Amino acid sequence: MKTVSNLIACLALSLSVYSQTYMDFKPKHLVNVVIAQNEGIPIFTYSQFKIEDYQKVVEAFNFLKNSSKIQFNYPQDNCHNRAEIMSMFLKKKNISHFKIWNFAPSKMTFFSSQMLEVPDKNNFSPTGKIHWGFHVAPTVLAKVNGKLDTLVLDPSLFDKPITYRKWLLVQNCKASYYTFLNSEYYLFYSINGSFVHDYEDYDQNCTTDNDIQLPNYLPKVMTGDFYMYSGSRVTQQWVEKGMAINDMAYQFYTSELLPIINDPSKAELVKEYKILFGSVNNVESIYLEYPSKCKLDPDLLEKHKAILDKYREIFIRQTSKWVQIVQELH
Known part of the structure; x- marks a missing residue:
């Protein structure tokens, strides 16, 4: 070895x-x-x-x-x-x-x-x-x-x-x-939103350190610390929902976008579909309610509400599928 x-x-x-x-x-x-x-x-x-x-x-x-x-x-x-x-x-x-x-x-x-x-x-x-x-x-x-x-x-x-x-x-x-x-x-952990412990402030008259929570708007620079898939991440189904997002987004691509992607008369619709589903940040802000620094246009969301709702149901079904698969793998 x-x-x-x-x-x-x-x-x-x-x-x-x-x-x-x-x-x-x-x-x-x-x-x-x-x-x-x-x-x-x-x-x-x-x-x-x-x-x-x-x-x-x-x-x-x-x-x-x-x-x-x-x-x-x-x-x-x-x-x-x-x-x-x-x-x-x-x-x-x-x-x-x-x-x-x-x-x-x-x-x-x-x-x-x-x-x-x-x-x-x-x-x-x-x-x-x-x-x-x-x-x-x-x-x-x-x-x-x-x-x-x-x-x-x-x-x-x-x-x-x-x-x-x-x-x-x-x-x-x-x-x-x-x-x-x-x-x-x-x-891995990123610094945005993390707590910082300033232990150097300890002295004879100080019994606690200064805990500071870094702002969420900071860049997602990693700290060098990694973590396992356990605890609240499991109960919140991080893996299962992530896999379901991929399933749902690709189904949208094959069913909704691919049939019109080369149609010049549908160019504006293609552009909007790509914004909604071709960017995972946007997909996760819609379906997982993750905060995004680049806010989606509310008018765009309202315009496509019907199809967004349709694929929310698909996302829920795919999440259930992955819950079962993960249980079987364990």
């Missing part, structure tokens, strides 16, 4: 030619240490993971792509929810895996707006491109043609398991930061 660790370390270093930067996000911060200790999550090391048979990995990928009911054709968002569901399936299949995370500069600093970028193969996004602050997918160790490599399982981008170098490359951001973490980690 030590040999495996050394080989993978060399693989990580070799990525320097692509310019992406490897970041060590092992749980060093208090939040992650406490979570890891309470939940029994070991600190990430490559030696934890078995080298899987490549054919077995291909079969698992094909199952995820074709038979898992995961919607990979709406890549606008919810990669963390897809990765969580894929991880559940992989655990059922006894495939040793972890997750690769890639972060845009905009997630790492206040002073950059640069994001990850992939083409919009469906021509569904209002801008014609898909931008991410981060992307995540399950990852395995396997030998390909006798050579050990780190393979990413991401049907939203590829039709087969792919090396992590190519996975990073297609996201078109040489300034991104990536890391590998145990599959148990679901998502």
Whole structure:
């Protein structure tokens, strides 16, 4: 296993030619240490993971792509929810895996707006491109043609398991930061809305620290702390609703937008449909009531109320479907 660790370390270093930067996000911060200790999550090391048979990995990928009911054709968002569901399936299949995370500069600093970028193969996004602050997918160790490599399982981008170098490359951001973490980690904390504890204010006459809640309007720059899918996130059905959003949005695309997308007489309607459903921020502000900095035009919402209500029913049905699937996977 030590040999495996050394080989993978060399693989990580070799990525320097692509310019992406490897970041060590092992749980060093208090939040992650406490979570890891309470939940029994070991600190990430490559030696934890078995080298899987490549054919077995291909079969698992094909199952995820074709038979898992995961919607990979709406890549606008919810990669963390897809990765969580894929991880559940992989655990059922006894495939040793972890997750690769890639972060845009905009997630790492206040002073950059640069994001990850992939083409919009469906021509569904209002801008014609898909931008991410981060992307995540399950990852395995396997030998390909006798050579050990780190393979990413991401049907939203590829039709087969792919090396992590190519996975990073297609996201078109040489300034991104990536890391590998145990599959148990679901998502990460951002500074907007977070509480800050200023322990340096402690002195002999002070028994409490100064707690400050940062404003929600701050950029969603990550803190470096990750968390599991547990507690209120489970009861609030974050994964199930995220998967249902993807199902519902892609059904809208195939049923409502695709039949008119090339009709010049429907150009204004196409534009409005893309605004409502081609932007995941807008979709989630409508159906999950997530706050959005870019408010939707109330007149646009009223104009399309009937179809928005129709797809709300579809969203509710798809959520119920994923509740059942998650229960079965557990």
